[in-house]
Amino acid sequence: MSVIDPSNRGLQLATRYVVLTLIAVIFAFPLVFMLVSSLKPDDQLLRDTASLRAFLPVGDLSLQNYYAAFDRAPVGTFILNSVLVTGVTVALSLFVCSMAAFAFVFLRWSGRDLVLGVILATLIVPFETIAIPLLLVVSKLPWIGLDGFSLGWLNTYRVQIVPFIADGLTIFLFVQYFKDLPGDLAEAARVEGASNWQIYRKVVMPLAGPVLATAAILKFLVMYNQYLWPLMVVQEEGRRPVMVGLQYFFQLNRAWGEIMAYLSMITVPVLAFYLYMQRSFIASIASTGVKG
């Protein structure tokens, strides 16, 4: 009778892969359900939820739910708005927050620790608590645009972007990362006569790839999933983002297939962005304080 040797390397490897595969399947199930359900008519979709058929592309499959979703709501406009608002906010946020972090780590100025402490303290303030005061402010802010002077930022892209450019978490991520960089690099550049801007641009930022990826992904997720704020400040359909658009599908008679089709479509930009940044994101988690 043969005995299985628990120290067998092949067996350990196989066990590890089985466990990891099982975990991956569990995490993939909701996504598979969403994609598969988006291809099914409502009656079949609801019937299938009682069995494993819910995760299988079987039965009457078609793209009808996708066509219907486009008929029900301007899906393309919503996705475009979200991508635009998210993209611009992420880009500006990385620039502004990294410069702020640079000032906290590489420059000497009085009150630096106090200001950083105050910024970090904002991490514990939920957005909901400042939403209404912020609404009152943005509804009265002046603006000079192509059509002249105006008061109030409601129903614009900028009202969805500007309040979220600077945030405590992104500054914190950059500060933590910059602290781990060798201080000699900046000092050497300074001795060579480099200005602060040159040190920031030519010495520090080229080394900041991993934290840029991490901050970008986290910011992207926050911005792309915005619901409360755009609901409060945007009344025009043409400026609404995807999460507000999702509500178009929750009518009294809910069309679950269309909901799944819409969710599948709005998930694509998120997955694409994550896959693009994946390598740097993992490198950042493995090499910085982000891992906690």
Add this chain to the structure above:
Amino acid sequence: MTRLTAASALAMLWATGAMAQTELTMWYHGAGNQVESEIVNRIIADFNASQSDWVVSIESFPQNAYNDAVVAAALAGDLPDILDVDGPIMPNWAWAGYLQPLPIEPTRIEAFLPGTKGVWNDQLYSVGLWDAAVALITRQSTLDALGLRTPTLEEPWTQEEFMGAMEAAKASGDYEYAIDLGMSDQSEWYPYAFLPFLWSFGGDLIDAESGYQTAEGVLNGEAALAFGEWWQGMFTEGYAPGPSQDPADHASGFQEGQYAFTWNGNWLALPFLEAFDDVVFLPAPDFGNGNFIGAASWQFAVSGTTEHPEGGAAFIEFALKDEYLRDFSNGIGLIPPTPTAAAMTENYAEGGPMAVFYDLSEDQARLRPVFPGYPVAAKVFAKALTDIANGADVADSLDTAVDEIEADVQSNQGYGQQ
């Protein structure tokens, strides 16, 4: 030259006319509902073409996001001229200044169902182009198989008969549950659909005689306790699925034979009629103090900040034409507010498959408490019902609900109704 001058004069006249038109903005809760949007847009186009004083432009919002958007806009001072409001919420918005009285002659809506008139503090604030109703829905073959009497408006089921029907359905073994109460829909459905049961037991959400200042004695008195015990029994005895009900079961369970009865709204009745040819819509049972259903659906109003209430009223009055009431009813299955419009519809004309809902609405409908604290009280009531359905102590849950409602009333200085 003469021709050119005449053309210029005409163009100037047209331009002057166009400039004289005042733009009115309107917000509507129906984004994502293509049928509703098509009808509303047609009414607006007809109105804009029918006169030269006003031009209405619409912005539609998804229903679930609508109330929050209106409240945010009110805070920012950015309300539109015309907006629609869910009937029971109207007093709150009127009290908060989001709405102003609607300058429409009462005679214009004399024939309308009571639930479609949004009156608060003796003033008309809103008018509905439809109403909704709830009924006890089943199949005639089910009643026959279970040996049950068919209840009528004149002689609805008593509590004993209703519970007998529940027991008969359960004992037959043919159904997963005797009745679908729609417990998965944890929204305004709870107060809308279940408050009538409390009324029928003799209780209420808040004491109207106190000027809507207290719920003591009506939400936790003997009648309310009896209601609470009965309510809890519906779940502990296994007659109905509780708050954890799968929404999919609620959506299709009746058609698939999981439930013998469903307590449901007329807006969901069309699929039942398509599924079975012997569907019957029964009146609410009488638990001892009359039989009731909730009234009031979405209604049109003018905002508290508009400088043109007469323009808003002109549009709303225009929308009250029978042909539009008919189109809404045919399009989304809701109850037309006038008998003349009902007679023009496919489903509510005499002999129509849903005509009974018009009678139910006329005979049984009762407005949810018309006071500004309703939105909070409704949420508190829904939570108490959920807790009781989940097995919480009935008296404690109702006492807690009373305390929470009173705390809200006090923190809002009695909503100005003392």
